[in-house]
Amino acid sequence: MSTDPNNKNHDAKTKLVHLGRDTEDSKGFVNPPLYKGSTVLFPTVKSLSEGGYGYWYGRKGSPTYETLESSLNELEHADDTILTPSGLSAITTALLALLKTGDHLLVTDSVYQPTRNFCNTTLKGLGIDVTYYDPRIGADIENLIQKNTKIIFLESPGSQSFEIQDIPAICEKAKKANITTIIDNTWATPLYLQPLTIGVDVSIHSGTKYFIGHADAMIGTVSSNGETAEKIRQMAYSLGLCAGPDDVQLALRGLRSLGVRLEHHQKAAIELANWLEAQPEFECVLHPALPSHPDHELFKRDFKGSTGLFTAILKPADPAKVETMLNGLELFAMGWSWGGFESLALPFDPRSYRTTTSWDYKGQALRFHVGNENMDDLKADLTAGLKKL
Ligand SMILES: *Cc1c(COP(=O)(O)O)cnc(C)c1O
Numbered sequence: 001m002s003t004d005p006n007n008k009n010h011d012a013k014t015k016l017v018h019l020g021r022d023t024e025d026s027k028g029f030v031n032p033p034l035y036k037g038s039t040v041l042f043p044t045v046k047s048l049s050e051g052g053y054g055y056w057y058g059r060k061g062s063p064t065y066e067t068l069e070s071s072l073n074e075l076e077h078a079d080d081t082i083l084t085p086s087g088l089s090a091i092t093t094a095l096l097a098l099l100k101t102g103d104h105l106l107v108t109d110s111v112y113q114p115t116r117n118f119c120n121t122t123l124k125g126l127g128i129d130v131t132y133y134d135p136r137i138g139a140d141i142e143n144l145i146q147k148n149t150k151i152i153f154l155e156s157p158g159s160q161s162f163e164i165q166d167i168p169a170i171c172e173k174a175k176k177a178n179i180t181t182i183i184d185n186t187w188a189t190p191l192y193l194q195p196l197t198i199g200v201d202v203s204i205h206s207g208t209k210y211f212i213g214h215a216d217a218m219i220g221t222v223s224s225n226g227e228t229a230e231k232i233r234q235m236a237y238s239l240g241l242c243a244g245p246d247d248v249q250l251a252l253r254g255l256r257s258l259g260v261r262l263e264h265h266q267k268a269a270i271e272l273a274n275w276l277e278a279q280p281e282f283e284c285v286l287h288p289a290l291p292s293h294p295d296h297e298l299f300k301r302d303f304k305g306s307t308g309l310f311t312a313i314l315k316p317a318d319p320a321k322v323e324t325m326l327n328g329l330e331l332f333a334m335g336w337s338w339g340g341f342e343s344l345a346l347p348f349d350p351r352s353y354r355t356t357t358s359w360d361y362k363g364q365a366l367r368f369h370v371g372n373e374n375m376d377d378l379k380a381d382l383t384a385g386l387k388k389l
Pocket of ligand 1: 086087088089112159184186187206207208209218219220337
């Protein structure tokens with residue numbers, strides 16, 4: 001069988017099944033072999049100086065690494081992808097690679113909180129200046145660009161507040177000023193947004209979420225082109241970062257079913273979001289694929305689909321009753337992650353860390369991740385919970 005995964009006519013869902021597989025190389029087995037190891041042996045002194053089989057040392061790459069890296073290159077339309085032990089380390093590596101003392105960085109106010117923490121502590125400590133901007137700023141980002149601005153960091157939608165950013169408008173202003181743009185693309189995955197095709201320079205994933213897809217491992221990826229990609233790979237090497245081979249294999253396995261899993265997450269999350277919108281206990285639902293979302297038109301323009309994570313805001317209610325409701329849910333658990341097979345409902349309040357934009361909702365915000373359970377069971381669980389309000 002010779003399916004060319006680079007066949008441009010194939011849909012991304014088809015590519016996911018075939019990328020990185022070479023049946024001859026794996027002696028007929030469907031999946032590529034797992035290479036684990038530190039030491040790589042060279043048969044002769046000549047081979048040692050010439051680079052042997054093309055591998056050097058465990059930390060510097062292996063056929064297993066390359067299989068996932070090249071798959072992501074294809075999905076993200078990138079020259080190179082590096083793998084890191086977590087999504088956060090993917091973000092911090094990219095920022096460290098592209099910034100130096102005296103530089104200025106623009107970060108969306110909707111950014112994942114640990115990214116903000118890294119900017120406010122490590123980067124500030126290195127003498128790198130950070131400004132947080134309104135995620136809905138669009139082309140007006142121009143007004144915040146300084147002589148020393150080197151990076152604009154985007155996250156769209158924000159993974160709690162779900163603003164959609166005008167990515168092409170921001171990237172156009174960035175390009176004019178020679179600024180590199182980085183996006184945290186975890187929510188959409190490369191199936192539903194390919195940032196490098198609409199002007200972004202670097203696309204980052206917490207593969208911990210949908211790539212792994214089963215809440216049983218952690219991994220991060222950074223995909224980019226040209227000189228930027230070289231700087232990022234160099235930084236990852238210099239920091240000594242490498243993802244565990246078992247986790248790389250789990251991510252690769254996750255990609256095989258990503259297409260069907262996301263189709264389910266998409267459909268189920270939209271159904272639950274619409275249902276919540278109709279419940280009298282809720283003030284509003286923040287889901288970009290719903291026509292009620294303020295950025296719905298931007299979403300439709302740039303994204304090919306939506307995934308399983310969105311937010312719903314309760315009407316003001318007695319906090320003790322909200323607590324009783326959440327404690328009593330049987331199927332929706334509370335946890336600081338998402339992207340697995342399980343449903344989650346997480347109370348959050350971004351007021352303590354947002355600095356540029358306000359969060360004016362009076363009621364409790366709940367972030368939902370819709371998993372693979374039966375929809376009627378999920379609704380019944382929430383119906384029982386809402387009665388406690
Ligand atoms: C979880 C998450 C991260 C961090 O990923 P880890 O693998 O947990 O380090 C980064 N960005 C977003 C949007 C996330 O949800």
